[in-house]
Structures are given as structure tokens and as C-alpha cells.
Amino acid sequence: MGYKVVVVGATGNVGREMLNILAERQFPLDDIAAVASPRSTGDIIDFGDTGRELKVQNIEHFDFAGWDIALFAAGSGPAKIYAPKAAAAGCTVIDNSSLFRMDADVPLIVPEVNPHDIDGYAKRNIIANPNCSTAQMVVALKPLHDAAIIKRVVVSTYQSVSGAGKEGMDELFEQSRGIFVGDSSEAKKFTKQIAFNVIPHIDSFVGPDTDYDGYTKEELKMAQETNKILDPDILVTATCVRVPVFVGHSEAINIEFEKPISVKEAQALLREAPGIMLYDKREDGGYITPIECVGEYATYVSRVRRDPTVENGLVLWCVSDNLRKGAALNAVQIAELLGRRHLKKAA
Numbered sequence: 001m002g003y004k005v006v007v008v009g010a011t012g013n014v015g016r017e018m019l020n021i022l023a024e025r026q027f028p029l030d031d032i033a034a035v036a037s038p039r040s041t042g043d044i045i046d047f048g049d050t051g052r053e054l055k056v057q058n059i060e061h062f063d064f065a066g067w068d069i070a071l072f073a074a075g076s077g078p079a080k081i082y083a084p085k086a087a088a089a090g091c092t093v094i095d096n097s098s099l100f101r102m103d104a105d106v107p108l109i110v111p112e113v114n115p116h117d118i119d120g121y122a123k124r125n126i127i128a129n130p131n132c133s134t135a136q137m138v139v140a141l142k143p144l145h146d147a148a149i150i151k152r153v154v155v156s157t158y159q160s161v162s163g164a165g166k167e168g169m170d171e172l173f174e175q176s177r178g179i180f181v182g183d184s185s186e187a188k189k190f191t192k193q194i195a196f197n198v199i200p201h202i203d204s205f206v207g208p209d210t211d212y213d214g215y216t217k218e219e220l221k222m223a224q225e226t227n228k229i230l231d232p233d234i235l236v237t238a239t240c241v242r243v244p245v246f247v248g249h250s251e252a253i254n255i256e257f258e259k260p261i262s263v264k265e266a267q268a269l270l271r272e273a274p275g276i277m278l279y280d281k282r283e284d285g286g287y288i289t290p291i292e293c294v295g296e297y298a299t300y301v302s303r304v305r306r307d308p309t310v311e312n313g314l315v316l317w318c319v320s321d322n323l324r325k326g327a328a329l330n331a332v333q334i335a336e337l338l339g340r341r342h343l344k345k346a347a
């Protein structure tokens with residue numbers, strides 16, 4: 001006996017990866033439904049490489065009653081309307097948007113970091129998946145925090161255009177092509193040209209009436225979500241930057257600890273930590289770049305080194321597939337955790 005699973009936003013970047021990962025991991029399924037907006041109703045999409053095809057259903061007419069789990073990857077607007085409907089119909093929602101993440105009655109889960117927090121899910125029958133940049137960072141921070149207590153994190157991100165959905169990828173492609181063939185292509189999804197450029201702006205700016213005047217919401221999410229998932233006492237300041245990479249988010253992370261921790265100790269902890277692949281060689285190419293993490297499950301850590309400007313400091317480089325650990329993989333891992341700890345349907 002398995003689960004009846006709905007993927008909402010199944011035609012998008014994240015939704016398609018959800019289908020791939022459910023298939024790859026042989027998630028115990030009794031049935032699977034692909035749901036999206038009326039724009040793609042009736043389209044045929046692959047269920048991973050199983051050879052099975054799914055006909056996309058219109059969310060406006062979809063009945064969630066009788067389905068066990070809905071993986072939502074359709075953004076905050078659709079989540080606001082349909083996630084509570086699905087939850088009320090008895091279908092547990094795992095939502096990828098930012099809408100419910102900071103709701104005290106909604107667990108925000110990264111299975112390698114705070115699996116026990118899922119036990120509160122029944123209050124709203126909704127579980128939130130974190131922001132892509134937060135997810136990979138907390139997986140890397142967790143073993144170091146357990147060993148030496150993190151006081152403060154300064155992170156700069158290098159985020160791929162797939163974080164802005166299909167339209168973001170199309171814009172990078174069209175602008176790059178246009179530059180080579182002499183066509184002009186305007187910035188639409190991004191505020192400035194993204195091809196051969198970097199843009200220090202992801203999501204909207206936070207209002208001036210807060211302590212975070214001048215920050216963007218993406219930067220605030222990295223701080224607030226890290227506090228909810230890992231520890232409310234960790235201070236986090238972020239600068240989030242969009243770069244002309246199709247898939248894979250990178251982060252340079254400076255970490256200040258309460259207790260001393262050496263580079264060798266940190267490397268040993270990261271080598272054993274769930275979800276982490278340490279690749280750290282003091283030689284040319286002895287680190288992982290975003291292109292190398294595409295399609296992978298792991299969060300890669302490289303360039304672990306001492307920060308001599310603070311008492312107990314380390315710096316590291318962290319790279320992961322934002323559509324996988326940053327979204328679809330984490331959501332499927334949450335579904336697996338939910339099954340193991342609560343639903344217990346699969347043999």
C-alpha cells in the first residue's frame with residue numbers, strides 16, 4: 001500500500017523535478033496526479049523516466065479529497081487559495097512558496113536539520129519547504145552548529161536564474177543568444193540585463209519602517225528561516241545576487257562560533273554529515289562549481305578555511321542544485337519523513 005500524491009505546478013521547473021525525484025527515489029505511490037493552471041490543462045508530461053505520461057489537470061476543478069499528499073510548487077498566489085482547501089480535504093500539503101514558512105502553526109522542515117519539528121504538522125495540515133538558498137545553507141551549518149555553536153553568519157549568494165522560474169531561464173537564454181547574433185532583448189523578469197552581468201537584487205525590497213531597510217526579502221528570508229529551522233539565536237546577514245548561471249546556487253559563508261573549531265574538525269564533521277558532500281582540495285579545481293552540482297542530491301562544501309579576522313571563525317563555499325535540494329528534493333524528503341513518522345501507509 002502506498003500514497004496518492006498530487007504535484008501542483010507540475011509543468012514548472014520545480015514541479016517537473018518533483019516528478020523526476022518521486023520516480024528516481026521510487027516513492028511508494030498508489031496514484032500520482034499532475035496539476036497546474038488552466039493554461040496547461042490537457043498537456044502531457046513525463047512521470048520522470050518511468051515511461052508513464054500524465055495528463056495535466058486544471059487546479060480549478062481538482063478535488064483533493066481522497067489524496068494523501070500534495071506537493072505544491074505553484075507560488076504564493078495559488079498556495080493561498082488551494083493549499084487550505086487541500087488541507088481541509090484531508091490531503092497534507094507540502095508547500096514550496098514563502099507563504100506559510102513563518103506561520104507558527106506550520107513546520108518549516110529540512111529533514112537533515114529539524115526532522116522532529118514535523119510533528120506539529122496536523123495543526124494546519126500544511127508543511128512548508130524553505131527558500132532554496134536557506135535550505136542548502138542550513139544543511140551545511142547544522143553539523144558545525146552542533147559542535148561549536150554558531151553566533152553569526154555573513155553570507156553572499158550567487159543564485160542561478162532558474163530560481164526565478166521558467167521565465168528567468170528563458171530570459172538568460174534569449175539575452176545571451178541576442179548578444180551573439182546582434183538582436184536586442186529587453187530585461188523583463190529581471191531588473192537589468194542578466195546575460196554577462198550580475199544583479200544584487202532578488203525578490204522585492206523590504207520597507208523603510210523596519211531594521212532591515214535596504215535589504216531584499218530574499219535576504220530577510222535567509223535570516224528568518226535559518227532562525228526558525230536551526231536556532232533563533234543565530235545572527236544572519238545576507239547579500240543575495242542573481243548570476244548568469246542556469247541551475248545551481250552558490251554561497252560564500254563566513255561563520256563565527258562561540259567555541260573554537262579547527263578547519264580539520266569542520267572538514268571531518270562535514271564529511272560525515274547527512275546531505276553534504278565535502279570536496280575540498282588545496283589545488284586548482286579542488287572545489288565544486290554550480291555546473292557540477294546540477295541533477296545531484298548533495299549540497300557540496302569546498303574551500304573550508306579559517307577566518308583570521310574573528311576569534312573563532314571559518315569561511316566556506318557551498319553549492320547545490322536549487323531545483324533539487326532547494327525545492328523538489330527537499331519536498332520529497334519531507335513527504336518521506338511524513339510517511340515514516342505519521343502516515344505510515346507504505347510497507
Ligand SMILES: NC(=O)C1=CN([C@@H]2O[C@H](COP(=O)(O)OP(=O)(O)OC[C@H]3O[C@@H](n4cnc5c(N)ncnc54)[C@H](OP(=O)(O)O)[C@@H]3O)[C@@H](O)[C@H]2O)C=CC1
Pocket residue numbers: 008009010011012013014015035036037038039040041059072073074075076078096097098130131132162163164165166167322323326327
Ligand atoms: N526555483 C527555485 O529555485 C525555487 C522555487 N521555489 C518555489 O516553487 C514555486 C514554483 O517555482 P518554479 O517551478 O521555479 O516556477 P515556474 O514558473 O517554473 O512554474 C510555475 C508553476 O506554477 C503553475 N502555476 C502558476 N499559476 C498557477 C495557478 N494559478 N494555479 C495553478 N498552478 C499555477 C504553473 O503552471 P502553468 O504551466 O499552467 O502556468 C507552473 O506549473 C514558487 O513558489 C517558488 O517560490 C522554492 C524554492 C526554490
Ligand SMILES: N[C@@H](CC(=O)OP(=O)(O)O)C(=O)O
Pocket residue numbers: 096097098130131132159160162163164202203218221322
Ligand atoms: N527566490 C529564489 C527562489 C524562490 O522561489 O524563493 P522563494 O520560494 O523563497 O520565493 C530565487 O530566486 O533563487
